[in-house]
Amino acid sequence: MPVVSDRIESAEDPAELWRVTLSDEFGGLLPAPAPDEALTGRIRGISLGEVEAFSISGTPQSMRRTSRAARRQPAEALKVCMMTRGRAVLVQGERDVVVERGQLVVYDVExxxxxxFDSPWACAVMTFPRAALGLSPDDVTRTMQRPYEVRSGPGALLRGFVSSAVxxxxxxxxxxxxxxxxxxxDLARAVLTPRGGRTTSSTIRERALRHVRLHIADPDLSVVSIAAALHMSPRTLQRQxxxxxxxxRAVIxxxxxxxxxxxxxxxxxxxxTIAxxxxxxxxxxAPAFTRAFRSEYGVSPSQARAGVTQVVA
Structure with missing residues (x-):
């Protein structure tokens, strides 16, 4: 991911460039200024494998990802937003979560x-696939119900990691x-894992996901090879x-x-080359890759490289 930064501040129309930049980076996210406020912001980011890390700041404003944007640019991902200046109110579904400076909130990009944001603000953001977290669906849902502290402990380490990576x-x-x-x-799991400790299933999924990421280029990666590496039967692994x-198989x-x-x-x-x-x-x-890619994203690999996106009505 290219780093995006000061070109917004030096543009003839910073507000319009901020709208375009924010929408491009975050799947159709649209900003609107607070009353009597200028609309602008600054964003820098980097891709770290399955993870994307950002440092973002801006003037008082609201941001909205609409249902239409979610349909047009689907993303089975979670986002962690850590406030380093100001405060934010997250609205998703029936929940409103107030996030003060020194706290983080988790939300579902899908x-x-x-x-x-009702005042000048800054935050460190990390985005990653939902499945990569290695928590059960119930645990993931629970993580989104409240803010978490990032002024000390694992939260402070996570905040520092994102800022330093950028x-x-x-x-x-x-x-x-x-x-x-x-x-x-790993740092995100340390912050978000339920206080009662990880369940056996969550621990096994986490170990399996780590093995998948480390050996993803191996064409022979499979349930059998992962189970052997974790010293368990394929049936036990699949059950988790x-x-x-x-x-x-779907995770791989x-x-x-x-x-x-x-x-x-x-x-x-x-x-x-695409190959x-x-x-x-x-x-x-190559043909199997093209079929799988088109089935998942609605476009061929060459179209994706050219910047073509699937349009969903």
Missing amino acids: RPYELH DEAAALADSTTALLGDAGL FEESGDTV RGVRLRGARRDLGDPRLADR AVAARWGFTD
Whole structure:
């Protein structure tokens, strides 16, 4: 992901460039100024494997991801927003969560939401696939019901990680970014895991997900190979994922397709062939990769590289 920063502040129309930038980076998220306030902001970001990290700030404003935007640009992802200046009110479904400076809130990018900032604000944001967190659906739902502290403990480490990753983006080698993303996910789990401790199922899913991410380029990655690495039967491993409404095969496929989609959209990787991108994520059969990609995203890999997106009515 390219870093986006001061070009907004130097533009002839900062408000319009802020609208375009925010919408492009966050799947159709649209800002509107508070009464009698200028509309502008600043955003910097970096991709870390399955994780995306951002530092964002702006003038008083509201942001809205509509139902239409959610349909047009679906994303099975969670977002963690950590307030480092000001306060925010998150509105999603029937819940309103007030997030003060030094707190974080979790929300579901797949569903419409609103964020309201009533004063100048800044936040550190991390986005990642829902499945990558390794928590059960009930635990994920519980994480979204209240704010969490980030002034000390694991929350402070997570906040520092996101801010440092963005600040050091230019110095990070491509070969290390996925490993750093894994570290960010571990910190997020440390903050969000229920206080009663992780369930056995959640722990097994977490270990399996870590193995998948480390060996995703291996075309022989499967339920059998993962179960062997974790010293359990394939049936036992599959059962842990079935409890969360998923399968190991679907998880592997999702990690691979999301990774390939990110690489195809990364201008730094424009010189890599589509076959090379596919192979990097464990796809050795080009036609099978194209079919799987089109089935998931509604466009071919070459169309995705060209910036074509699926239009959903």
